[in-house]
Amino acid sequence: MASQRLNLRLAVCLLNISEARKKDIVERVAKAALGDKQGQRKMQTTVLNIFSDYDYNRSVLTLVGPVETLGNSILTSCIEAFNLIDMNAHIGVHPCLGAVDLVPIYPLSESVSLEECGKVARNVAEKLILDVPDCSFFYFGYADQPLKRTLVQRRKELNWFNRSNLKVKERKPDVGAVISPRCGLTGIGASPYVMNCNVTIATQDLNAGQQIASAIRGANVGGLKGIQAMAFPHQGTVEIACNVESFKDEPLTEERGKYISYCIQGEEYLYFSPSSIEKQIKKLAKNLGVATVGTALVGFTPEHCKSLAEQALREGTGEFWKKRKVLTM
Incomplete structure (x- = not known):
């Protein structure tokens, strides 16, 4: 049942x-x-x-x-x-x-x-x-x-x-x-719902992690909507820790595929997909000459x-x- x-x-x-x-x-x-x-x-x-x-x-x-x-x-x-x-x-x-x-x-x-x-x-x-x-x-x-x-x-x-x-x-x-x-x-x-998605980059340079975290933060120009991000030293590398917030605003049509939707009392909410977060961080890290080495979802979608x-x-x-x-x- x-x-x-x-x-x-x-x-x-x-x-x-x-x-x-x-x-x-x-x-x-x-x-x-x-x-x-x-x-x-x-x-x-x-x-x-x-x-x-x-x-x-x-x-x-x-x-x-x-x-x-x-x-x-x-x-x-x-x-x-x-x-x-x-x-x-x-x-x-x-x-x-x-x-x-x-x-x-x-x-x-x-x-x-x-x-x-x-x-x-x-x-x-x-x-x-x-x-x-x-x-x-x-x-x-x-x-x-x-x-x-x-x-x-x-x-x-x-x-x-x-x-x-x-x-x-x-x-x-x-x-x-x-x-x-x-x-x-x-x-x-x-x-x-707020999801936690953490992406690890292969460096001990915390400054590089902070640059990436700032670039993807939703509050900043060019950032990812609904994303709060911080960089921390983590097991000999740097981890970009992201809070992935749900929101109601309609994204641009060409960006719709980056989001996943669900409903609360008949209203649609969206959040940035973990794969899209990982892809963006990988791109930013590559521009700094750094590789990504793993992504961890804390809990679930x-x-x-x-x-x-x-x-x-x-x-x-x-x-x-x-x-x-x-x-x-």
Whole structure:
């Protein structure tokens, strides 16, 4: 029976936590999504994937479930992460502010609205400050009412790119009394699906990576629409890390083939295809005399995410990430 016949209206949370070097901690956070705060009641949720990066010291957990109950799974995972991760001891090359650094919630089923996902995000934040008094949050997207400021806007405002700079400034979070050194500051919100696509170039020259990242950034002239990009040193090379945002604007006809589309409540959204991102970075790298050596998709495209979630929920497989490991070995 397909998930639609079970009347499941699916949403997904790509939970970003500031830990990748201790596998046991990451998996405890993932497993916490599958039970209530007492670890007794099983959630109608699946953890599709865990993507951990040692150099970044950051993991992304893909949690999927009905929008009506997904917040409970996010809540229990975050409680576990806040209990296990201490930002005072965190070391990694990827920018971050919180033990739970980012809690983005996206619609997966066409019938799920962005407003619903925003309400889930706000509800999770309000409950978490009761369960973990030291945690604090800033809202973005459809959780940030009425402004609906984007994640990029909020991060710039809060000096997300420079954690030490945040510590010396007095800032009041949107939810929570203060920003604690242990828990840090967490971004929580809702938007159309944002995919992560990372392309590695065969050089240790970070400047070359920064030039490429700047060239493809959607905010810059000649950049790729919907792309946010940064360059990081990574395993002896440089990685161009791209956030691939979904958007509603109609692209030029000749560019249409570079995008993939899906619907939210009857409205078409587009995002730049991973193959087109890879192709453009390869072209820019070649102009600098550098080769590309690999592309990693952090998680899934929205279509693949929905398909795998339906499969996992039909089977009742909560720890789906373990099954994927077996299938890909």
